[in-house]
Amino acid sequence: EIVLTQSPGILFLSPGERATLSCRASQSLSGSHLAWYQQKPGQAPRLLIYGPSGRATGIPDRFSGSGSGTDFTLTISRLEPADFAVYYCQQYDNSPGLTFGTGTKVEIK
Amino acid sequence: QLQLQESGPGLVKASETLSLICSVSGGSISSSYYYWGWIRQPPGRGLEWIGTISYSGKPFYNPSLKGRVTISADESGTQFSLNLSSVSAADTSMYFCARHGGFGVRNPFDVWGQGTLVTVSS
Numbered sequence: 001e002i003v004l005t006q007s008p009g010i011l012f013l014s015p016g017e018r019a020t021l022s023c024r025a026s027q028s029l030s031g032s033h034l035a036w037y038q039q040k041p042g043q044a045p046r047l048l049i050y051g052p053s054g055r056a057t058g059i060p061d062r063f064s065g066s067g068s069g070t071d072f073t074l075t076i077s078r079l080e081p082a083d084f085a086v087y088y089c090q091q092y093d094n095s096p097g098l099t100f101g102t103g104t105k106v107e108i109k
Numbered sequence: 110q111l112q113l114q115e116s117g118p119g120l121v122k123a124s125e126t127l128s129l130i131c132s133v134s135g136g137s138i139s140s141s142y143y144y145w146g147w148i149r150q151p152p153g154r155g156l157e158w159i160g161t162i163s164y165s166g167k168p169f170y171n172p173s174l175k176g177r178v179t180i181s182a183d184e185s186g187t188q189f190s191l192n193l194s195s196v197s198a199a200d201t202s203m204y205f206c207a208r209h210g211g212f213g214v215r216n217p218f219d220v221w222g223q224g225t226l227v228t229v230s231s
Contacts, residue, residue: 050216
């Protein structure tokens with residue numbers, strides 16, 4: 001099973017600041033098959049980024065993804081109030097063992 | 110517009126079988142090449158993939174749950190289901206159904222249901 005470790009666990013930032021979230025895989029993702037999701041309380045996750053730098057439909061360009069191999073990053077260039085949420089990475093490289101990361105909570109400072 | 114909706118009992122007794130249905134509207138499971146999955150999330154915790162079924166009915170399961178999980182699709186192409194046997198308190202979770210955004214399991218989940226909370230009681 002591929003284990004995904006996200007850091008930091010909690011990120012305290014202010015609106016307008018830049019957020020940098022990390023996701024590290026326990027083994028290399030050969031096809032860079034990594035996605036990022038945003039989840040707000042009481043809601044289902046929403047796909048933000050896939051592949052690992054493609055933006056899903058309707059996702060604003062302040063969200064960007066990068067990385068390859070075992071190290072991946074989600075960047076939110078300028079935080080807006082709606083961006084304070086929990087973010088999960090997910091690898092879909094290893095079938096049938098799909099796994100999610102531990103999550104990073106972005107909180108208002 | 111594609112929509113997914115989970116349904117089923119909110120309370121299941123320990124050692125029994127949890128059964129949920131995902132109803133698909135605005136599309137068909139069998140007439141497209143998408144794959145369809147189940148994911149769960151214990152209260153206050155992270156996400157766990159349970160399994161996936163292909164448009165042709167082939168299932169794929171999380172190895173950690175294999176043996177207890179069965180995912181199937183009905184012939185109408187508008188529903189797929191999850192059965193999880195021998196449940197315990199550890200299976201108490203929000204259960205989501207979702208669509209893989211492409212052909213195959215190796216695609217992210219691009220459309221999600223709202224989720225349904227299942228509590229296992231002793």
